[in-house]
Amino acid sequence: MLKGGKVGLRARHEDDIPVLRAELHGDVVTHARAEGRPWRPVTPGAEDGPFTVDDTDQRNVPFSVVELAGGALVGSAVLWDIDTHNRSAHAGLGLLPSARGKGYGTDVVAVLCHYGFVVRGLHRLQIETLADNTAMLRAAERNGFVREGVLRSSAWVMGEFLDEVLLGLLARDWTPDARR
Ligand SMILES: CC(C)(COP(=O)(O)OP(=O)(O)OC[C@H]1O[C@@H](n2cnc3c(N)ncnc32)[C@H](O)[C@@H]1OP(=O)(O)O)[C@@H](O)C(=O)NCCC(=O)NCCS
DSSP states (O other): OOOOSSSEOOOOOOOHHHIIIIIITTTTTHHHHHHSSSSOOOTTOOOTTTTTOOTOOOOEEEEEEEEETTTTEEEEEEEEEETTTTEEEEEEEEEEETTTTHHHHHHHHHHHIIIIIIIOSSEEEEEEETTTOOHHHHHHHHHHHHEEEEEEEEETTTTEEEEEEEEEGGGOOOTTOOOO
């Protein structure tokens, strides 16, 4: 397990899947705002639905997020579209509603940076989020990500197009204790 100050990132366990599906995927608005794909219902127990892990997939590394104190599941995090030529990847995360606003998201981003830069030797990490997702923007910026641009009307979200912000962080600009 990779440890931050408050949370740990570990492998996905079988019994995490129904919880993540119910509390994250089951929330249609959160899904629409975070995923960039159309929501559709998932049959309980489906073997290839959301949050199922394919260990042979080299480009995407999913984690379950747990509280260090007690080990309770609090969310999901992923380094996705890992590009070993350009040594870049995207970071994403989603916390259960009861776990939000406690500093966990900021800590998860820090651990994903550690995984990306230290464990994987990547050069650049990127995050895309809706321009009104203040919590995600702050969690990224607290870790040193900088806003590189606005993708105008790039996300179709529940009946309207919304802007996304593109944030990037280079390994040379990252300091492990950037969280302030
Ligand atoms: C986005 C998310 C991962 C952030 O994690 P979090 O644990 O809630 O955020 P933190 O507690 O670390 O807070 C980060 C910052 O945002 C602020 N913040 C937290 N919740 C906020 C809210 N609802 N509105 C405005 N600001 C908020 C905090 O005060 C903190 O600011 P600071 O650094 O200036 O003190 C989490 O809220 C979440 O899972 N949301 C739903 C899914 C989602 O949007 N995922 C991202 C898709 S790109």
